[in-house]
Amino acid sequence: MTDTAANPAALAAKPQTLWSTAWRQFRRNRLAVICLGIVAIYVGVFLYAESVYWFARLRDIVPSYKVADFAARNAHPSAAHWIGTDFAGRDNLAQLIQGVRIAFEIAFLTSAILIPLGFLLGALAGYFGRWVDNTIIWLYSVVDSVPSILSIISISYVVGRGMKGIVIGMGLVAWVGLCRLIRGEYLKHKQRAYVAAARALGAGHLTVMLRHIAPNVLHIIIIVFTLAFPRFILTEVILSYLGVGITGEPSWGVMINDAKQRLWLGVWWELGGATAAMFFLVLALNIVGDALRDALDPKLKTAESSKA
Amino acid sequence: MTAYIIRRLLTVIPITLGVLLLVFLIYRVIGGDPAVRLAGKNATPAKIEQIRKTFGYDKPKFFNWQEVAKTSSPLAAFDSQFWQIVRQFAQLDFGKSLQSNQRISRMMADGVVPSLCITTPIFVIELMVAIALALLCAFYRNTWIDRTFVVISIIGMSISGLVYIMLGQYFFSFELGWFPVWGFEGVNYILLPVAIGVIAGIGGSLRFYRTIMLDEMYQDYVRTAFAKGASHKQVLFKHVLKNAAIPILTNVVVAIPFLYTGSLMLESFFGIPGLGRMTVDAIYTGDEPVLFAMVFIGSVIFVIANLITDLCYTWADPRIRLQ
Numbered sequence: 001m002t003d004t005a006a007n008p009a010a011l012a013a014k015p016q017t018l019w020s021t022a023w024r025q026f027r028r029n030r031l032a033v034i035c036l037g038i039v040a041i042y043v044g045v046f047l048y049a050e051s052v053y054w055f056a057r058l059r060d061i062v063p064s065y066k067v068a069d070f071a072a073r074n075a076h077p078s079a080a081h082w083i084g085t086d087f088a089g090r091d092n093l094a095q096l097i098q099g100v101r102i103a104f105e106i107a108f109l110t111s112a113i114l115i116p117l118g119f120l121l122g123a124l125a126g127y128f129g130r131w132v133d134n135t136i137i138w139l140y141s142v143v144d145s146v147p148s149i150l151s152i153i154s155i156s157y158v159v160g161r162g163m164k165g166i167v168i169g170m171g172l173v174a175w176v177g178l179c180r181l182i183r184g185e186y187l188k189h190k191q192r193a194y195v196a197a198a199r200a201l202g203a204g205h206l207t208v209m210l211r212h213i214a215p216n217v218l219h220i221i222i223i224v225f226t227l228a229f230p231r232f233i234l235t236e237v238i239l240s241y242l243g244v245g246i247t248g249e250p251s252w253g254v255m256i257n258d259a260k261q262r263l264w265l266g267v268w269w270e271l272g273g274a275t276a277a278m279f280f281l282v283l284a285l286n287i288v289g290d291a292l293r294d295a296l297d298p299k300l301k302t303a304e305s306s307k308a
Numbered sequence: 309m310t311a312y313i314i315r316r317l318l319t320v321i322p323i324t325l326g327v328l329l330l331v332f333l334i335y336r337v338i339g340g341d342p343a344v345r346l347a348g349k350n351a352t353p354a355k356i357e358q359i360r361k362t363f364g365y366d367k368p369k370f371f372n373w374q375e376v377a378k379t380s381s382p383l384a385a386f387d388s389q390f391w392q393i394v395r396q397f398a399q400l401d402f403g404k405s406l407q408s409n410q411r412i413s414r415m416m417a418d419g420v421v422p423s424l425c426i427t428t429p430i431f432v433i434e435l436m437v438a439i440a441l442a443l444l445c446a447f448y449r450n451t452w453i454d455r456t457f458v459v460i461s462i463i464g465m466s467i468s469g470l471v472y473i474m475l476g477q478y479f480f481s482f483e484l485g486w487f488p489v490w491g492f493e494g495v496n497y498i499l500l501p502v503a504i505g506v507i508a509g510i511g512g513s514l515r516f517y518r519t520i521m522l523d524e525m526y527q528d529y530v531r532t533a534f535a536k537g538a539s540h541k542q543v544l545f546k547h548v549l550k551n552a553a554i555p556i557l558t559n560v561v562v563a564i565p566f567l568y569t570g571s572l573m574l575e576s577f578f579g580i581p582g583l584g585r586m587t588v589d590a591i592y593t594g595d596e597p598v599l600f601a602m603v604f605i606g607s608v609i610f611v612i613a614n615l616i617t618d619l620c621y622t623w624a625d626p627r628i629r630l631q
Binding site: 275 | 330463599
């Protein structure tokens, strides 16, 4: 689907699908296209960072971003270190690039929990209704009743600090929004004629749920993922501040928190660099997510409350 | 009407029990043995066993069937970790802090006032400014004024709250010295945290309320109002604002638990002895009873707030009663 979306020439010959009309709609929003480009650059940086990480790891050497140079501690930005160095003389730019890797890894791993959970529960609730629906509504009402930051902190805290805690914490809390939307869609779709036709032809409930209805709600997953990504990044910073964040690797949250004390000594580049790196990705994802929603499903109510 | 209220009141029970179950699962099941966590890294097995005994972690988690078999009284099944917490919390007994050995209910009572001193002004100012700007955006929708505000609010949302706090404290308290850096001794101690809180949150709020207002702007009644010759101002304030009251109310109520839990980061940065800082300290020191109680109480307040909104709906919008 991304292939056809990325290649408008291939679309001309094809009948109009949801994706082709959506892409035409999306393209009209110039700001969103620019932001999609920014996201693409970040994806490139992510792949590069991932290769740096694995190169060092497989060869069992200290990766370049971890090489400390005590002669150049807290160095100003210069030709050698574009964004200066941190308290151990490590290059900030190299660390920021690894921060991209951490941000993407968190987003992908969290989504690997959030999307199956939210999708399956939402589909079951919407499709089967009755007691299944009631149980799942109870479940998400309960999860939703706990202020999300408190439940994420709690889970990350008991699982232990590090990537695992963050991912499990956010994954087990953030599925509620997706579940609600998917449930609503299934409620709508199960009354459509094509579902009755599939049932009449002898398709089982599972087949109807996953083969017939699921493709019609896939776009919601994409929208939710794009809009959830920036929230993962911002939450990671808070978790790092609370001491349940990433350890041993340079995430943006870790860098911002490390910069906390040094800001008072006039070391602004560490904070500035991490904030800027985060800002452009979060901004671009927010704008792309909004444009995607407008293009794919303008009536979708993803506007959650202003308090995250 | 009464039937609706009673039905709505009854939903509180399964949700509250569910929340307690969820928090219990997090602290006693998902994370493994809590005694091991409390004992720290270099604990001896004897020490862990002792902690298990003192806190009752050696009891079964949900139902004590062994005890039932022994004493042959079915009530003994409730001699378990979970039901003990249910009993305690029902009496508003949250146990004692591991760090200070103070009663947690006492600590909460002490922390509520400083927290509310910070969060209430943030909440009220942010709400008023956001609604005013949202009406402005709706009034000038799709002009450069509207677009500027949208862009500013998305930019504002894309910066971490932590950065606002760090920069605000650095510039206004440290560099310029306009406000105290740390403490809670007078009005000037809360001005900067409140200002930072409003600025950090206004982007998200404005965007949210603008969407609500714009949704209303395309409703039929707006067209009718214009058609009968109502001015733009009348439509906005007399029609749109009133109809937008329900979604606004929902969002306002969702924010209420945050008044209580306080701003975690603001309080710990500015040294305000509220519930937010209490929570942060509890995370740093591994004070699990405090965390458990904070998470549970925060959720109960949310459940109650939700209940009140739903009851307000029936008053604000009579159609809801029919459902």
